[in-house]
Amino acid sequence: MSTQLPLRARLAATATRGVAAFSRATGRGDGSVIGGRVGLGIDPRLLRRLAANRQVALVSGTNGKTTTTRLTAAAIGVLGPVASNPFGANLPNGHVSALALAPDTDHAVLEVDEHYLPHACDAAQPRVIAMLNLTRDQLDRAMEVAMIAKLWRDTVRGRHLHVVANADDPMVVWAADAAEEVSWVAAGQRWHDDSAVCPECGSAIERVPHANGTAIHWRCTGCALARPKAQWTLDDEAVIDPDGNRHDVKLNLPGRVNRANAAMALAVAARFGVRPNDALPRLAEVTSVAGRYAVVERDGKAIRLLLAKNPAGWLEAFDMAEQAPTLLCINARDPDGLDTSWLFDVDFAPLRGRRVLISGDRAYDLGVRLAVNGVDFVHVRSFTDALAAMPDGRVEAIANYTAFQQIRAELNRVD
Ligand SMILES: [Zn+2]
Numbered sequence: 001m002s003t004q005l006p007l008r009a010r011l012a013a014t015a016t017r018g019v020a021a022f023s024r025a026t027g028r029g030d031g032s033v034i035g036g037r038v039g040l041g042i043d044p045r046l047l048r049r050l051a052a053n054r055q056v057a058l059v060s061g062t063n064g065k066t067t068t069t070r071l072t073a074a075a076i077g078v079l080g081p082v083a084s085n086p087f088g089a090n091l092p093n094g095h096v097s098a099l100a101l102a103p104d105t106d107h108a109v110l111e112v113d114e115h116y117l118p119h120a121c122d123a124a125q126p127r128v129i130a131m132l133n134l135t136r137d138q139l140d141r142a143m144e145v146a147m148i149a150k151l152w153r154d155t156v157r158g159r160h161l162h163v164v165a166n167a168d169d170p171m172v173v174w175a176a177d178a179a180e181e182v183s184w185v186a187a188g189q190r191w192h193d194d195s196a197v198c199p200e201c202g203s204a205i206e207r208v209p210h211a212n213g214t215a216i217h218w219r220c221t222g223c224a225l226a227r228p229k230a231q232w233t234l235d236d237e238a239v240i241d242p243d244g245n246r247h248d249v250k251l252n253l254p255g256r257v258n259r260a261n262a263a264m265a266l267a268v269a270a271r272f273g274v275r276p277n278d279a280l281p282r283l284a285e286v287t288s289v290a291g292r293y294a295v296v297e298r299d300g301k302a303i304r305l306l307l308a309k310n311p312a313g314w315l316e317a318f319d320m321a322e323q324a325p326t327l328l329c330i331n332a333r334d335p336d337g338l339d340t341s342w343l344f345d346v347d348f349a350p351l352r353g354r355r356v357l358i359s360g361d362r363a364y365d366l367g368v369r370l371a372v373n374g375v376d377f378v379h380v381r382s383f384t385d386a387l388a389a390m391p392d393g394r395v396e397a398i399a400n401y402t403a404f405q406q407i408r409a410e411l412n413r414v415d
Contacts, residue, residue, distance in 0.1 A: 005049055012043035013050060016100035017386035024169050032085065032101075036093030039100060047092055051108065051124040054083070057268050058120055060112040060152075061132025061172075065090065067253065067289045068132060068261040069111035073280035074286055075269035076107050083108040087290045091116055095124070107272065114148050118155045128271045129156065129179075130164045130264050132187065134171040135194040135312040145171060145194045153178045166260075166265045167230040170195040170205050170218055172226060183242070183267050186230035187260040189216075190319070191312035193345060200225050219327030232267045232364045237348045239276065247276045252287040254304075285319075291408045293320075298411065300392035305411075307404045309336075314398070318350040321396040325355040327386045328377075329399035329407065330362045336400050343369040353376050357386045360403045383410050 001034035005013065016039030023031030041044050057076070059069045066088045073084040083102035085094045090111040099108060112120045114134065121129070131152065133183035134145050156163055165176035167184040171194070176182050189195070198205055203222025210217055231242040238246045239262065249262050262283050265278045288294035295304045308317040328351075332338050340362050346371055356377040358366050363379055370377050380386045383406070387395075399407055 008043045009049045012039040012046045013100040015042055015102065016097055018045075020101065021099055021340040022368070030087055030089075032087065032089040032097035033091075033093045033411055035100070037087075038054040039096045040092060046144055047096050047099070047123040048273045050096065052230075054106060054108050055272060056108045056110065056124045056126040057130065057266075057272070058112045058117065058124065058126045059130040059132070059264075060114050060117050061130075062114065062137055062310065063316060064132050064134045064257065064261050065111045067258060067292070068130060068264050069109055070286055070289045070346075071262055071265035071283050072130065072268045074282040075265045075274055076109060076272055077282055078269070078278045079107060080216055081105045081107075081274065082125055083110075092119065092123070094213070095120065103143045105154070109268075117152055121155050121159065126161055128162045128164060128268050130268050131166060131172045132261075132264060133166055133189065133312070134175075135191050135235070135310060137310050137337075146197075146199050149175045151200050152176075156180075159224050162271050164264060164271070166254035166264070167228050168216065168218075169301075170220075170225065170227075171199055173228060174199045177225075177228075182199045182228075183232065184228045184230040184270070185232040185260075185263050185267050186234055187264055188234070188256065189314040190257075198222060198225055218263060228391050232263050234259055234263055237238050239266055241270070241276055243373050245276070247280060249280065250284050252284060253289070253293050254322075255316065257319055268380070291404075296411045299387055301387055301390055301395045302393065303387075303395045303411070305404065305407060306396065306398045307401070307402050308398050314346045314348075317398045318348075321398065322394060323354065324394040324396050325357070325390050326351060326396040326398065327357045327359060327380075327383075327390075329358070329360040329383070329397065329403040330366050330402040331360045331400060331406075332362045332365075333402045336402055340365040344372075348373040355390070357389060359383065359386055360399070383407050397407075 016035040019038045020031030020035030021235050073082045076082050083105045085098040090113045149171040156179040163176045163179040164182045164183045166187040168174045168189040198220040201223040207216050207218045233240045269279050306317045308314040358377050359380050
């Protein structure tokens with residue numbers, strides 16, 4: 001496929017690979033961002049050219065997109081090699097790198113930042129888009145949820161593509177509903193605060209627990225927007241496909257959240273002709289995603305790293321964490337958002353009764369929140385001090401973005 005590219009695009013793709021390799025060799029990260037930037041500088045249409053003639057799936061949403069991208073690429077891997085951006089470089093530079101580094105694949109699965117979905121759609125002409133969820137990413141950006149839902153809705157309207165969407169998120173449903181074809185997945189929604197109001201008419205969204213106690217039906221009290229019937233559902237440890245077949249999902253990733261991510265991946269892969277039974281063994285091989293979920297042995301402790309970037313992410317992390325001593329680490333640097341008042345939107349009660357240590361630039365803000373929530377804790381100055389203070393055995397470490405990267409660095413860059 002690369003031989004069909006025009007000369008400028010071939011040079012640009014070669015430069016992308018070269019710069020990325022140089023960046024890796026000199027220890028400056030995986031090089032996908034800088035490599036893509038150089039490639040796009042040489043040929044601004046490089047993404048479009050590299051995506052042409054491939055079958056592309058895009059994965060977007062506030063939370064879970066890196067994991068779902070990884071699972072989807074694993075599932076579609078049944079059909080052959082897949083180009084992907086597995087480390088979360090989800091802007092055009094990262095997409096160019098992912099495709100330039102795997103020039104001859106028939107399939108590509110790309111994680112896309114929520115804001116860039118229109119751009120990625122124009123350039124990559126995807127066959128399938130997976131829409132996971134939309135919640136506030138940082139308090140600074142809280143007002144953007146409805147705006148992004150509108151952006152997505154306008155993006156899919158009138159395009160010839162298939163959307164795989166979370167039926168439990170009203171914002172996602174409203175966006176996906178404008179698409180020609182949709183597969184609905186009962187992927188769940190723990191965080192309701194950002195979809196309390198209907199994006200169509202502004203009325204309140206009403207939620208009613210299902211008779212089976214798990215799914216929650218929702219509907220707008222002012223218009224016809226309501227939870228669609230899901231073709232793909234979850235039942236404890238299993239995913240049920242549109243034909244009603246039950247598939248036991250054995251993942252090496254924790255929590256119901258990741259089983260829901262697996263259901264999304266299976267639904268996307270099915271659009272490419274991959275049967276769940278063929279995909280499931282490959283999903284089980286995914287053990288760590290960009291350092292997340294990895295269990296690292298250190299000083300008699302088995303430390304698992306969980307990333308929580310926003311309120312919805314914290315609730316999901318509590319779902320994934322085992323009943324074990326837990327380190328919470330919070331910074332408030334630029335990538336984290338500077339305002340930590342969101343801490344008061346998150347219910348930390350699931351941590352009551354556990355040994356809880358806190359650390360990070362904003363440990364004191366967190367401490368106040370935990371005190372109000374009735375969770376006992378001890379403050380430590382560093383990750384090393386936290387390890388020294390923990391008993392041997394399993395330790396859960398939940399951190400926001402820059403705190404997570406710090407811990408990862410201290411553990412020598414877990415892959
Ligand atoms: Zn409404």
